[in-house]
Amino acid sequence: MEQFEKNEDGTVTDTKNGLIWSKTLAEDVDLSDAEKAVAELGDGWRLPTIDELQLIVDRSTHSPAANEEIFPDTKSDWYWSxxxxxxxxxxxxxxHFGYGSVGDDHLAYFACVRAVRASQ
Incomplete structure (x- = not known):
């Protein structure tokens, strides 16, 4: 079984870690707008922790540092945790999914948004 399985609704299930990932919800938004975008998805959806977000980094590639077959909408940009x-x-x-690097951003700076929730 593959670790990542694409779902018909555009989400991706991480079978190894028991998570479901959304598509990229927003680009170039501050943390407040990122949290609003995630809240609009409904119950159970949230911003990922930094450890969870690093689970989808693919360090064998760059620009983006993500499996483009599984996460085709990944931007080579910062993503909020x-x-x-x-x-x-x-x-x-x-x-940063350009190279898979980790950093910190002020709450008023801008980054992309991908939500996560526990699988059912």
Whole structure:
């Protein structure tokens, strides 16, 4: 069985980690708008933690650093996580899918949004 399975509704199931991933919901939005985009999906959807977001990074490729067959809408840009930075309460951890790098962004900066939820 493959780790990632594409679903008919455009989501992707991570069978290894028990997660369902949304398509990219928004580009170039601040954290507040990112949280709104995720909330519009309904119950159970949330921003991924930094550890979860790194699960879909494919370091064997770049621009984007993601499996384009499974995640074809991935932008070579920063993506928000829900994980706060310990040294700055006004920042969150982010992943750049151009090269798979990890960094931090101020809450007012802009990044893309992909939501996650537990599989049923």
């Amino acid at each position: 829900s994980t706060p930075c310990a040294w700055n309460t006004a920042a969150r951890w982010v992943v």
